[in-house]
Amino acid sequence: MAVIDHAEQIEQQARGIPFPNYRYELSVLDLNAEGDRVDWAWIEARGNPELSTANALKLAPHSWRQWVEQGHAATPEVRRRAVRPPRDREPVRQSPESGRELPPPLPAPREPGVSGSASRTPTESSAELMVSVLMDRLRNLRVHKRNGRQSRHKPLALLWGISRVATGRPHLAPWREFREEVGGLLAEFGLPESSVTPEYPFVHLQTSRLWDVHGLPPELDAVAHAAAFDRLNPEGGVTEQVARLLGDPFVRSQAVAVLRETYLADIDQHALLERLGLAGYESAGGIEDSTEDHARKTVPAARRTVTSSRVIRDTVLTARVKKLHGDRCQVCALQLSTRFGTYSEAAHIRGLGRPHNGPDEQTNLLVLCPNHHVQFDTLAIYIDTEGTVRSTANNSSMGPLRTHPAHPLDEAHLRYHRALCGRDTTAHATQGKTS
Numbered sequence: 506m507a508v509i510d511h512a513e514q515i516e517q518q519a520r521g522i523p524f525p526n527y528r529y530e531l532s533v534l535d536l537n538a539e540g541d542r543v544d545w546a547w548i549e550a551r552g553n554p555e556l557s558t559a560n561a562l563k564l565a566p567h568s569w570r571q572w573v574e575q576g577h578a579a580t581p582e583v584r585r586r587a588v589r590p591p592r593d594r595e596p597v598r599q600s601p602e603s604g605r606e607l608p609p610p611l612p613a614p615r616e617p618g619v620s621g622s623a624s625r626t627p628t629e630s631s632a633e634l635m636v637s638v639l640m641d642r643l644r645n646l647r648v649h650k651r652n653g654r655q656s657r658h659k660p661l662a663l664l665w666g667i668s669r670v671a672t673g674r675p676h677l678a679p680w681r682e683f684r685e686e687v688g689g690l691l692a693e694f695g696l697p698e699s700s701v702t703p704e705y706p707f708v709h710l711q712t713s714r715l716w717d718v719h720g721l722p723p724e725l726d727a728v729a730h731a732a733a734f735d736r737l738n739p740e741g742g743v744t745e746q747v748a749r750l751l752g753d754p755f756v757r758s759q760a761v762a763v764l765r766e767t768y769l770a771d772i773d774q775h776a777l778l779e780r781l782g783l784a785g786y787e788s789a790g791g792i793e794d795s796t797e798d799h800a801r802k803t804v805p806a807a808r809r810t811v812t813s814s815r816v817i818r819d820t821v822l823t824a825r826v827k828k829l830h831g832d833r834c835q836v837c838a839l840q841l842s843t844r845f846g847t848y849s850e851a852a853h854i855r856g857l858g859r860p861h862n863g864p865d866e867q868t869n870l871l872v873l874c875p876n877h878h879v880q881f882d883t884l885a886i887y888i889d890t891e892g893t894v895r896s897t898a899n900n901s902s903m904g905p906l907r908t909h910p911a912h913p914l915d916e917a918h919l920r921y922h923r924a925l926c927g928r929d930t931t932a933h934a935t936q937g938k939t940s
């Protein structure tokens with residue numbers, strides 16, 4: 506039993522032929538008060554012309570009656586909780602993630618789970634459906650164009666929203682904090698000719714249905730009015746549902762890749778992600794604990810941290826892996842000689858600690874020369890599904906990754922790294938290779 510929250514006409518493709526379809530967003534209603542049963546007498550009463558609507562309503566489930574009384578405002582309260590809040594879910598979500606399939610690209614025209622029988626819909630499939638809708642919306646933001654270039658206000662504000670989730674901060678932030686932080690991002694990474702107006706994305710991102718603003722009177726809800734915001738200090742950020750999806754590091758890396766590739770391809774990606782505390786691939790060197798300050802650290806400071814922690818992290822595990830490969834780089838086979846013997850570095854494929862939460866295991870390690878370590882951490886190279894090392898800039902091959910039978914790698918970690926490189930997102934799965 507559900508109510509329709511939103512309906513839109515969309516275009517889908519079957520074997521390359523576009524066809525119109527409708528996408529509905531439903532809120533499945535909670536039937537806890539009725540022990541998950543619907544009284545059939547209610548359905549019959551609704552069809553009985555001799556009974557008034559008000560009388561039929563008396564037989565309706567509690568959540569339905571509340572929805573009739575209060576309208577959509579009641580939806581958050583009467584909605585069935587199919588997905589548990591992120592804090593309870595986190596440990597469960599992270600371990601099986603390695604074996605997870607990519608979410609389906611778009612809801613299939615006839616998805617069995619959406620046809621109404623809520624009890625048959627497994628939690629996981631509805632969560633994955635939402636991941637594809639999330640990526641879709643991120644790809645289809647309405648952004649202003651100026652001299653043929655896309656405004657970066659909305660994508661930058663969304664990246665800021667993602668970084669909040671990544672660093673474990675509340676998904677909504679007071680306007681004054683947003684103004685400060687996103688204003689800084691716009692000044693640094695916005696189009697050179699566009700002004701620093703954080704109030705625009707703050708309000709207008711609401712049309713993306715990925716963003717919430719609370720605490721504005723209705724007459725100001727769609728008006729970018731910085732002075733009024735300064736006074737009222739409303740809260741804004743990604744919606745609770747989006748924040749929940751982004752709690753999954755793999756979804757998060759896909760979302761970042763979609764925003765970067767769609768809107769921000771022509772800026773210094775690494776500087777931007779580092780500024781947001783999302784680069785993280787520096788953390789492959791081993792930043793164990795990226796605190797909230799990390800997000801605000803300047804570029805050189807973050808780099809210094811990495812250099813020192815790399816030395817500390819040479820554990821028994823990394824020493825063993827390096828020995829297996831005889832200190833030879835798995836990309837170029839270089840064995841660097843120093844006065845004290847040969848030298849190589851162990852790179853975590855999926856960074857340790859937040860926001861990546863990769864494990865400190867042999868299957869998550871590569872043995873690299875310093876040059877390829879830097880390239881791997883800065884997402885300049887990735888390893889494709891065939892085990893070929895490729896340049897992220899143009900996908901050109903640098904030859905097969907050198908492997909050792911006693912050092913198997915976990916494909917899930919390689920995929921995670923590819924996702925950060927924008928080479929394993931839903932977009933690429935459905936649209937094939939793009940530049």
Ligand SMILES: [Zn+2]
Nearest residue numbers: 834837874877
């Ligand atoms: Zn190398």
